[in-house]
Amino acid sequence: MTGFPDDRMERILLTEDQIAGAVSALGSRITADYAGRDPVLITVLKGGSFFLADLVRAVELPLTMDFMAISAYRPQAAGAVAITKDLADPIEGRDVLMVEDIIDTGLTLNYLLKVLRQRKPASLTVCTLLDKDVRRLVDLPIEYRGFSVPDRFLVGYGLDLDGLWRNVRYIATLKDEVWEGT
Ligand code: IMP
Ligand code: MG
Numbered sequence: 001m002t003g004f005p006d007d008r009m010e011r012i013l014l015t016e017d018q019i020a021g022a023v024s025a026l027g028s029r030i031t032a033d034y035a036g037r038d039p040v041l042i043t044v045l046k047g048g049s050f051f052l053a054d055l056v057r058a059v060e061l062p063l064t065m066d067f068m069a070i071s072a073y074r075p076q077a078a079g080a081v082a083i084t085k086d087l088a089d090p091i092e093g094r095d096v097l098m099v100e101d102i103i104d105t106g107l108t109l110n111y112l113l114k115v116l117r118q119r120k121p122a123s124l125t126v127c128t129l130l131d132k133d134v135r136r137l138v139d140l141p142i143e144y145r146g147f148s149v150p151d152r153f154l155v156g157y158g159l160d161l162d163g164l165w166r167n168v169r170y171i172a173t174l175k176d177e178v179w180e181g182t
Contacts, residue, residue: 005168008178009155014147014171019129019157022146023051026127027058029144030097038062039095041127042087044112045069046166047101050158051129055099064089070108081108083115096121101158102130102149105137113140130154130171153179 030039038061043052045067056065069085096116103109109126116124127144134151155161156168161179165172 006165008174009172010152010175012170012172013149013152013154014157016169019146019171020054022129023054024058026144026146027055027060030055030127031058031060034059034061034095034097037095038064039097040064040066040089040091041097041099042066042068042091042116043099043101044108045085047158047160048099050166051101052099055127066091068112070112080111091116091119091121094121095123096125098124098126100126100128102132102154103128103140103142104132104135106140107137110138110140129157130159 041052041056041059041063042065043049046069049067052065056063066087066089067085068083068087070081070083098109098113098116100109103126113124113126125143126141128142129146130149131142131145131147132149132151152173153161154171154173155165156171158166159171160166161174
């Protein structure tokens with residue numbers, strides 16, 4: 001699948017190859033930085049699951065995975081999201097790597113990090129594939145970053161609009177008229 005699957009898309013921002021290159025580079029850094037440890041990599045369903053699944057296969061460590069789900073993205077909620085599915089296992093004393101598909105305002109992640117910090121992990125670090133940094137409203141420590149991206153609505157590789165386009169293998173921008181209503 002290389003063409004636009006939909007005429008609501010504007011252009012390909014990141015190709016499959018570019019994404020794979022970034023995943024591999026991040027995996028190598030994490031492998032080196034966490035040598036001798038067994039981190040748990042956590043992501044937020046559903047968007048982050050695509051990046052996490054690729055990232056863990058680029059990391060050569062005895063790691064585990066865990067998942068959370070939160071209520072729908074609502075900017076007006078100031079980041080206080082409801083956790084609709086919590087982690088399966090405790091993280092106390094664990095080296096936790098929080099894996100995100102995209103950080104936009106940062107409010108959601110800021111809230112989730114606060115919740116996780118209360119559970120006393122040995123360490124808590126953030127890895128995001130995409131950083132829409134011009135939109136950031138809160139200061140966040142981001143140790144691992146794939147790409148800095150412009151303030152455009154993006155779909156593909158886990159990112160969706162109303163649940164669609166997560167399965168597209170690249171990351172594309174949408175035409176203005178499609179996303180201005182979101
Ligand atoms: P934040 O709290 O503003 O950082 O929200 C981050 C969340 O908003 C991400 O995990 C995505 O679910 C969603 N999001 C932000 N930007 C985009 C985008 O361009 N496309 C799809 N989802 C996005
Ligand atoms: Mg997300």
